[in-house]
Amino acid sequence: MADKISVFVLSNNQKLKEIVSLYLQEDVDFEFVADTLEHSDLYNEVTSLPYSVLLADLNEESRFEQINQIATDCPSCKIVAVKDFPDVKFIVNAIRAGAKDILAYPLIKSDFTGTLARLKSEFTTPKNNQKCRIISVFSNKGGIGKTCIATNLAYELAQNTKDKVALVDLNFQTGDITTFMGLQPTYDISYIFENMKTLDKDLLESLMTKYKETSLYVLSNPPSFEQGAEVSVKTLEKFFNSLKENFSYIIVDMDSGFNQKTTYTMSISNLVLLPTIVSLPALRNCRRCLEMFKKLGFGDKKVQILINRFMENDEVSADDVVEFLEKQIYAKLPNNYFAIMGAINKGVLLSEISPNSNLAQSFKELAIHVADSVFTNKMIIKLDESKLRYHNTMEK
Ligand SMILES: Nc1ncnc2c1ncn2[C@@H]1O[C@H](COP(=O)(O)OP(=O)(O)O)[C@@H](O)[C@H]1O
Ligand SMILES: [Mg+2]
Structure with a gap:
C-alpha cells in the first residue's frame, strides 16, 4: 500500500x-x-x-x-x-x-x-476506479442551460472516458432530454418508479435507452405530467443505488427549484453544477442558491459554479462574478447560440455536428474536468481569461 x-x-x-x-x-x-x-x-x-x-x-x-x-x-x-x-x-x-x-x-x-x-x-x-459518481445540474431558474449542459456533458464523459454514463431526466414536468437527443424511448422513469419492487440493476439498465454506439444510457422523463407527480425519497434512494452498481457516472438533469426530489438528489450527489449566466438577476439568484446550499450543509467543493453563455467582452467580467458570488468559477461555457440551436433542432449533441466549435470544445474540457475532480476531489481552479479554460493544478 x-x-x-x-x-x-x-x-x-x-x-x-x-x-x-x-x-x-x-x-x-x-x-x-x-x-x-x-x-x-x-x-x-x-x-x-x-x-x-x-x-x-x-x-x-x-x-x-x-x-x-x-x-x-x-x-x-x-x-x-x-x-x-x-x-x-x-x-x-x-x-x-x-x-x-x-x-x-x-x-x-x-x-x-x-x-x-x-x-x-x-x-x-x-x-x-470502480465507484460511481453522481453529478447533478441544478438551477432554480429555467432557460439557463441545464439541459444543454447535462446532455452534452454526459455525452462527452462517455466519449472521452469510455466509462458507462447514465443520463437521468428528473425534470418530470418540462424535461426535454429526449428532444435534445432525438430519442423515442420505450420506457421512461415513471415506469421504473412504479416497478421499483422488482427492479434490479440489470433490469434497470435494460429499460434505459442506449445512445447510438456510445456508452451513454438515457432515462427519460414521463410523457405526461401526472405520471411522475410524486416520488418518495425511499424510491429515489433505491433507484440511485441500483443505478450506481452499473455506471461510473450518473448525470441528473432537474427541474428548477428546491423540492424534496431535487434536494435529496443533490444531497447524494458528489458534485452539483450550478450554471448561471452573467446577468444581475441570474447572479442574484445564483447567490441565493449558494446560501441555500450552505443551509443544507453542502460543502464548498460539492457545489460548483458554471458560467454559461460567457462572452469575453461582456460588461460584467468573470472576476466580477467571482467577487459577487464570493466563489471561484469551475468552468465557463462560451455563448454560441448558432451552434447549440443547430444541434438542438436536429436532435443531436453538439460535437456530433460541430465538433470544432468553441462550445463543443468547452463541453469536452468540462467533461474531463468533471471526471478529474469527482474522482480525485483535489482541485484548484484558476481562471484563464484568454483561453476560456480551467486548469487543474493539483497533482493527483
Ligand atoms: N452556451 C450557450 N450558448 C448559447 N445559447 C445557449 C447556451 N446554452 C444554452 N443556450 C440556449 O438556452 C436555451 C435554454 O437552454 P436549456 O438547456 O433548455 O435550459 P434549462 O434546461 O436550464 O431550462 C437553449 O435552447 C439554447 O438556445
Ligand atoms: Mg431543461
Whole structure:
C-alpha cells in the first residue's frame, strides 16, 4: 500500500482529535486528517479515497444516520464507533449502522492501534476506479442551460472516458432530454418508479435507452405530467443505488427549484453544477442558491459554479462574478447560440455536428474536468481569461 490510509474523526470532542493525532504521529500506515469536515465534505472525501478509516463519536445520536449513509455508499471507508461506556445495545446499533469496530472513550492506545491493524488487513486493492459518481445540474431558474449542459456533458464523459454514463431526466414536468437527443424511448422513469419492487440493476439498465454506439444510457422523463407527480425519497434512494452498481457516472438533469426530489438528489450527489449566466438577476439568484446550499450543509467543493453563455467582452467580467458570488468559477461555457440551436433542432449533441466549435470544445474540457475532480476531489481552479479554460493544478 503506497499511500498512508487517511483517518478521519467525526466528533466535536477536541480531546479525541488530539489523542488520535498523537497516537498516529509516527504511524507508518495511517495518517490523521486534521480538517474538521461538514458531513457532505466528509462524504465526498471518503467516497473519493480508495481506503479510509472514520472514527465516529456516537455519543451524539444524530451521527448514526450519517455513518449509515457512508457505510452503505462507501465500503472502502471502515467505520469505528467511539462512545463513553458502550453497552450491548449501543454495540448492536452501531454495528447495524455500519461500524466495523467499537472503541470506548477515552481511547486506550493498544486498543486503538489493534483496531487499526485489523482494519488495515481488510483493505485490499484500491476500489477508487470502480465507484460511481453522481453529478447533478441544478438551477432554480429555467432557460439557463441545464439541459444543454447535462446532455452534452454526459455525452462527452462517455466519449472521452469510455466509462458507462447514465443520463437521468428528473425534470418530470418540462424535461426535454429526449428532444435534445432525438430519442423515442420505450420506457421512461415513471415506469421504473412504479416497478421499483422488482427492479434490479440489470433490469434497470435494460429499460434505459442506449445512445447510438456510445456508452451513454438515457432515462427519460414521463410523457405526461401526472405520471411522475410524486416520488418518495425511499424510491429515489433505491433507484440511485441500483443505478450506481452499473455506471461510473450518473448525470441528473432537474427541474428548477428546491423540492424534496431535487434536494435529496443533490444531497447524494458528489458534485452539483450550478450554471448561471452573467446577468444581475441570474447572479442574484445564483447567490441565493449558494446560501441555500450552505443551509443544507453542502460543502464548498460539492457545489460548483458554471458560467454559461460567457462572452469575453461582456460588461460584467468573470472576476466580477467571482467577487459577487464570493466563489471561484469551475468552468465557463462560451455563448454560441448558432451552434447549440443547430444541434438542438436536429436532435443531436453538439460535437456530433460541430465538433470544432468553441462550445463543443468547452463541453469536452468540462467533461474531463468533471471526471478529474469527482474522482480525485483535489482541485484548484484558476481562471484563464484568454483561453476560456480551467486548469487543474493539483497533482493527483
Ligand atoms: N452556451 C450557450 N450558448 C448559447 N445559447 C445557449 C447556451 N446554452 C444554452 N443556450 C440556449 O438556452 C436555451 C435554454 O437552454 P436549456 O438547456 O433548455 O435550459 P434549462 O434546461 O436550464 O431550462 C437553449 O435552447 C439554447 O438556445
Ligand atoms: Mg431543461
